[in-house]
Amino acid sequence: MRPILSVRDLHVNFGGVKSADGVELDIHAGEVVAIIGPNGSGKTTFINLCTGYVIPTRGTVLFDGEPITRLPPRKITRRGIARAFQIPQLFTGHSVLENVMLAVAAQSDIWQPIGPLNRETYREAALRILDLLALNDSADQPTAVLPEGLRKLADIAIAIALKPRLLLLDEPTSGVSTAEKTPLMDTIVAMLRAEQITALFVEHDMDVVERYADRVFVWDTGRVVASGHPSEVLYNPSVIERVVGVA
Amino acid sequence: MVVRYLIGIAVIVGLLPLAVSWLGFVFTVAIGKGLAALGVAILLRGGMISIGHALFFAIGAYATAFLMRGKINELITLFVCATFITAAAGLVVGAFMVRYRGIFFAMLNLAVSMVFFTLLSKLYHLTGGTDGMRVMTPTLLGMELSRPAFEQALQLIAIVLMVGAALAVDRYLKSPLGQALSAIETNEVRLEFLGVSARGVLLVAYVASAALAGAGGALSAVAIGHVVPEFSYWTLSGQLILIAVLGGISGVPGPFIGAFFLELVRTFAVGFAADAWNAIIGISLLVVIFFLPEGLFGILQRTETRMRRPKA
Amino acid sequence: MFANYAPLIVDGLADAALIFFVAVGLTLVFSVLHILNVAHGSFYSLGAYLSVVIGTFVAGRGWPALSFLALLISPIIVTLALGPLIERTLLRWTYGRSEALQILVTFGLFLILEDAQKLIFGVQSYSQDAPMTLLGTTQIAGIVYLNYQLLLIALAVLVAIGLRLLLKHTGVGKLIIAVVADQEIARAVGIDASRVFMLAFSLGVFLAALGGALASPTVGVSPGLGAETIVLAFAVAAIGGLGQIEGAALAAILVGLTRSAAIYFFPEFQPVVPYIVMLAVLLVRPYGLFGSIGLRRI
Ligand SMILES: Nc1ncnc2c1ncn2[C@@H]1O[C@H](COP(=O)(O)OP(=O)(O)O)[C@@H](O)[C@H]1O
Ligand SMILES: [Mg+2]
Numbered sequence: 001m002r003p004i005l006s007v008r009d010l011h012v013n014f015g016g017v018k019s020a021d022g023v024e025l026d027i028h029a030g031e032v033v034a035i036i037g038p039n040g041s042g043k044t045t046f047i048n049l050c051t052g053y054v055i056p057t058r059g060t061v062l063f064d065g066e067p068i069t070r071l072p073p074r075k076i077t078r079r080g081i082a083r084a085f086q087i088p089q090l091f092t093g094h095s096v097l098e099n100v101m102l103a104v105a106a107q108s109d110i111w112q113p114i115g116p117l118n119r120e121t122y123r124e125a126a127l128r129i130l131d132l133l134a135l136n137d138s139a140d141q142p143t144a145v146l147p148e149g150l151r152k153l154a155d156i157a158i159a160i161a162l163k164p165r166l167l168l169l170d171e172p173t174s175g176v177s178t179a180e181k182t183p184l185m186d187t188i189v190a191m192l193r194a195e196q197i198t199a200l201f202v203e204h205d206m207d208v209v210e211r212y213a214d215r216v217f218v219w220d221t222g223r224v225v226a227s228g229h230p231s232e233v234l235y236n237p238s239v240i241e242r243v244v245g246v247a
Numbered sequence: 248m249v250v251r252y253l254i255g256i257a258v259i260v261g262l263l264p265l266a267v268s269w270l271g272f273v274f275t276v277a278i279g280k281g282l283a284a285l286g287v288a289i290l291l292r293g294g295m296i297s298i299g300h301a302l303f304f305a306i307g308a309y310a311t312a313f314l315m316r317g318k319i320n321e322l323i324t325l326f327v328c329a330t331f332i333t334a335a336a337g338l339v340v341g342a343f344m345v346r347y348r349g350i351f352f353a354m355l356n357l358a359v360s361m362v363f364f365t366l367l368s369k370l371y372h373l374t375g376g377t378d379g380m381r382v383m384t385p386t387l388l389g390m391e392l393s394r395p396a397f398e399q400a401l402q403l404i405a406i407v408l409m410v411g412a413a414l415a416v417d418r419y420l421k422s423p424l425g426q427a428l429s430a431i432e433t434n435e436v437r438l439e440f441l442g443v444s445a446r447g448v449l450l451v452a453y454v455a456s457a458a459l460a461g462a463g464g465a466l467s468a469v470a471i472g473h474v475v476p477e478f479s480y481w482t483l484s485g486q487l488i489l490i491a492v493l494g495g496i497s498g499v500p501g502p503f504i505g506a507f508f509l510e511l512v513r514t515f516a517v518g519f520a521a522d523a524w525n526a527i528i529g530i531s532l533l534v535v536i537f538f539l540p541e542g543l544f545g546i547l548q549r550t551e552t553r554m555r556r557p558k559a
Numbered sequence: 560m561f562a563n564y565a566p567l568i569v570d571g572l573a574d575a576a577l578i579f580f581v582a583v584g585l586t587l588v589f590s591v592l593h594i595l596n597v598a599h600g601s602f603y604s605l606g607a608y609l610s611v612v613i614g615t616f617v618a619g620r621g622w623p624a625l626s627f628l629a630l631l632i633s634p635i636i637v638t639l640a641l642g643p644l645i646e647r648t649l650l651r652w653t654y655g656r657s658e659a660l661q662i663l664v665t666f667g668l669f670l671i672l673e674d675a676q677k678l679i680f681g682v683q684s685y686s687q688d689a690p691m692t693l694l695g696t697t698q699i700a701g702i703v704y705l706n707y708q709l710l711l712i713a714l715a716v717l718v719a720i721g722l723r724l725l726l727k728h729t730g731v732g733k734l735i736i737a738v739v740a741d742q743e744i745a746r747a748v749g750i751d752a753s754r755v756f757m758l759a760f761s762l763g764v765f766l767a768a769l770g771g772a773l774a775s776p777t778v779g780v781s782p783g784l785g786a787e788t789i790v791l792a793f794a795v796a797a798i799g800g801l802g803q804i805e806g807a808a809l810a811a812i813l814v815g816l817t818r819s820a821a822i823y824f825f826p827e828f829q830p831v832v833p834y835i836v837m838l839a840v841l842l843v844r845p846y847g848l849f850g851s852i853g854l855r856r857i
Pocket of ligand 1: 014017018019037038039040041042043044045046854855856
């Protein structure tokens with residue numbers, strides 16, 4: 001079967017720092033995979049490369065067999081890759097609900113200047129997603145004053161509203177309290193399975209990885225240094241040595 | 248909500264000149280500037296400041312003068328054509344401008360307006376140079392009206408134009424496209440990650456704001472009967488910004504309130520402060536920014552909500 | 560062949576020198592304060608007005624040589640009177656606020672300063688010729704050059720070198736560079752960033768006013784000069800890359816030479832030449848020759 005995302009020989013450096021140094025990986029449709037690795041190992045950079053925010057100096061990214069390597073973020077998004085951010089990226093002049101409605105509108109038809117954003121169809125679609133992430137109570141709150149944990153959720157809600165085929169989540173559970181991690185990941189992964197969305201998430205909590213990932217990729221200094229089923233990889237002594245220091 | 252305010256303003260502006268007749272002209276000119284300031288306000292919604300927006304005001308005004316020179320005499324045709332011509336100019340200039348944000352956007356707009364001012368002043372054979380061009384009294388729906396009758400009709404048309412433009416802009420700002428414009432100010436990167444071209448969103452706003460300024464320029468050209476290069480000068484751009492900020496950008500009536508206020512002040516101040524008019528504009532701009540960031544319309548809205556809410 | 564173009568090149572370089580003073584001030588202030596001061600051109604015109612007024616006054620009293628002193632003293636007066644005052648009051652209030660607000664505030668200041676000049680100096684055109692006539696001309700290979708132009712070019716080179724030395728080799732310069740590199744860290748190691756801001760802004764005011772003063776013997780000084788200057792200075796700074804001092808120097812030369820060529824070949828296009836150059840550069844390099852825009856970390 002052809003992988004939905006296929007990355008070959010990806011390189012980029014920032015002022016001498018090799019943030020991607022020959023990354024290679026394949027993800028298959030329907031999988032939920034995790035990335036682990038120390039801070040600064042290039043996990044976020046990898047997501048930036050896949051979504052067009054950072055242009056690689058070398059290498060290719062294939063989505064559904066088509067090269068997307070040098071496309072800008074908006075074109076990649078329109079092809080069906082959405083992402084949530086390590087640092088939540090919200091429209092701080094809008095409420096949580098409006099943030100998600102904007103994503104819903106973007107996903108259907110943003111270019112018409114007549115009907116209001118605040119319309120029944122968009123509203124219902126957005127509320128369904130907020131419901132999923134238990135964000136209903138914050139729907140009308142302005143995002144500028146939202147606590148970090150909820151900002152993180154709102155950020156994920158926007159990504160989900162885009163109905164992607166591939167979802168990239170950068171540390172979805174950071175900033176979320178330990179007690180809430182499991183319920184959050186439960187709902188996200190259940191949603192992913194139900195909607196048949198392929199996903200990749202960056203994670204520092206090994207329990208979360210073991211519980212939810214079909215496969216895990218271990219990152220170090222800009223490259224994949226190990227991969228496989230969590231039960232093998234997470235108990236591999238050399239991986240533990242590499243990652244445990246920070247995890 | 249907005250409709251109520253607009254009707255209120257339209258009634259006041261329509262009726263006052265019946266008592267004080269010279270107000271009719273002042274209000275017509277104010278609506279011309281208000282339209283242009285509404286264009287400035289649209290861009291402000293996206294966090295962009297054009298300090299050269301008088302460019303489009305002047306394009307609308309000169310387009311009107313040239314169309315009349317080309318023997319087009321019908322007012323409605325003039326307005327429609329001038330607005331379209333300005334929108335087209337907005338599309339060309341905007342295609343370049345939307346690559347920039349912040350100070351680059353502001354200054355590049357200023358630069359283009361200065362170049363245009365220079366051209367208007369220097370191309371004497373075409374534009375009449377610093378003397379400008381005369382704009383005769385057009386016909387209205389084929390009728391040749393006397394100047395007083397025409398001015399009264401023009402005043403009504405201006406009010407209709409104001410209400411129509413304000414309602415259209417209001418719809419636009421509330422639509423997904425208008426909301427995406429505000430999203431540019433707060434997080435343009437995320438907007439791109441929604442699959443939306445921020446430049447595209449901005450270009451629509453830019454063309455709309457140019458068209459409004461063009462309509463305002465056309466109205467002013469006909470009302471004043473004369474166009475001069477100063478229509479494109481930065482002093483007018485400064486006034487447009489002040490009008491937008493003073494009126495408040497939280498709602499479409501804002502720029503018109505600002506325009507009426509400023510034109511009235513000017514009518515009274517012109518006798519003793521003509522030389523210092525720009526300084527007054529500058530000082531007012533600072534005062535508004537420091538002390539009334541939400542503008543007159545914001546204050547109006549706030550007072551009203553406060554009066555309506557029963558005491559808690 | 561060269562002889563034909565030599566006067567043209569000297570004209571262009573003298574023009575470049577004047578543009579350089581004001582543009583480098585603009586770019587310097589931007590690199591330190593991250594504010595592009597729309598009122599910057601007004602310091603140029605203030606410097607020009609003041610030096611003409613003082614210069615013609617002393618020349619009228621029979622000391623034309625003193626008008627050279629006026630060229631130096633006027634920018635100092637403008638700087639001392641306005642630099643710290645504006646930075647400490649208006650600008651300070653905008654630090655850390657939105658860029659839109661900073662633009663509005665400096666634009667407001669610009670409107671005020673432009674009218675203030677009209678109120679003080681009226682609308683007539685001022686000029687002085689003492690500095691130009693006193694210095695006379697030089698003949699090289701049969702071509703006559705204005706010594707004043709040669710002086711301008713030499714001064715611009717000196718200022719460029721001086722700025723470099725100041726920034727790279729003096730205590731103040733190192734403080735400025737530290738603040739430019741990272742304000743937070745600079746504050747953390749105990750640098751008084753707010754003093755650096757005031758100094759840098761005042762230096763910018765001085766450079767603009769100096770440019771205006773030095774220009775005053777070569778042009779008529781009248782209302783509108785400040786507005787023309789800010790747009791020209793911005794064009795030059797943008798061509799070079801905002802915040803790039805070397806960029807501003809190169810861009811000034813580019814614009815100066817193109818302008819003098821335009822005066823020679825297509826005089827009617829002379830006023831728009833800088834903008835055509837700007838447009839051409841920005842279409843190829845959207846943030847200027849040496850400029851770039853960093854990626855926001857997400
Ligand atoms: N836009 C950028 N500019 C400069 N350096 C960057 C940029 N993005 C990432 N880096 C560098 O690349 C390396 C990897 O960063 P990142 O991908 O954020 O790591 P991780 O997400 O694994 O913590 C770090 O050394 C970081 O400083
Ligand atoms: Mg990261």
